[in-house]
Amino acid sequence: DVKVTQSSRYLVKRTGEKVFLECVQDMDHENMFWYRQDPGLGLRLIYFSYDVKMKEKGDIPEGYSVSREKKERFSLILESASTNQTSMYLCASGGGRTYNEQFFGPGTRLTVL
Amino acid sequence: AQSVTQLGSHVSVSEGALVLLRCNYSSSVPPYLFWYVQYPNQGLQLLLKYTSAATLVKGINGFEAEFKKSETSFHLTKPSAHMSDAAEYFCAVSQTFTSGTYKYIFGTGTRLKVLA
Numbered sequence: 655d656v657k658v659t660q661s662s663r664y665l666v667k668r669t670g671e672k673v674f675l676e677c678v679q680d681m682d683h684e685n686m687f688w689y690r691q692d693p694g695l696g697l698r699l700i701y702f703s704y705d706v707k708m709k710e711k712g713d714i715p716e717g718y719s720v721s722r723e724k725k726e727r728f729s730l731i732l733e734s735a736s737t738n739q740t741s742m743y744l745c746a747s748g749g750g751r752t753y754n755e756q757f758f759g760p761g762t763r764l765t766v767l
Numbered sequence: 768a769q770s771v772t773q774l775g776s777h778v779s780v781s782e783g784a785l786v787l788l789r790c791n792y793s794s795s796v797p798p799y800l801f802w803y804v805q806y807p808n809q810g811l812q813l814l815l816k817y818t819s820a821a822t823l824v825k826g827i828n829g830f831e832a833e834f835k836k837s838e839t840s841f842h843l844t845k846p847s848a849h850m851s852d853a854a855e856y857f858c859a860v861s862q863t864f865t866s867g868t869y870k871y872i873f874g875t876g877t878r879l880k881v882l883a
């Protein structure tokens with residue numbers, strides 16, 4: 655059974671903290687994605703990666719960075735968490751073709767106080 | 768640039784009634800289109816996808832969608848709603864870059880409520 659796992663389901667952090675969200679996939683996919691999901695706004699792409707050490711900005715990259723040192727792992731980093739980054743964060747992975755399905759993890763609900 | 772619009776952020780249907788969730792897309796090239804479902808406290812899972820092979824696409828759990836180029840639509844339907852269909856549904860279009868990489872653009876979602 656294919657799987658995308660995320661390090662935490664729920665996370666509470668304080669303003670100014672550095673936050674790491676980890677995502678691991680076991681499907682040998684080239685592409686990995688980080689989205690944030692907010693009510694009424696759907697899913698918005700933060701960053702994506704099409705290969706190890708390669709990354710592309712999505713639609714809302716400000717305040718975030720990413721790291722992909724190994725093919726199966728894609729990390730999202732909040733350098734200095736702010737309250738407006740309270741959200742649901744979803745990781746996904748997908749094959750190399752644009753018509754390929756994306757597989758999603760269960761999400762991390764991050765609250766920044 | 769590609770985009771999708773989902774009409775109706777909330778839709779309510781009675782159990783056994785037809786489900787119709789609307790999605791319109793904008794694309795300068797032949798699109799690849801997707802419908803995903805999200806059950807409470809879960810990630811998204813694929814219902815079906817259009818990749819130009821056939822305009823009527825059948826998916827899981829009895830859902831289907833019809834690609835209509837003239838209307839730039841890809842509406843999701845199910846003949847008879849079941850209580851277990853209550854979830855949030857997202858339409859998406861893929862956008863390919865000259866580098867060969869791609870991304871999905873998601874609609875804002877439609878929350879389906881099924882009434883007993």
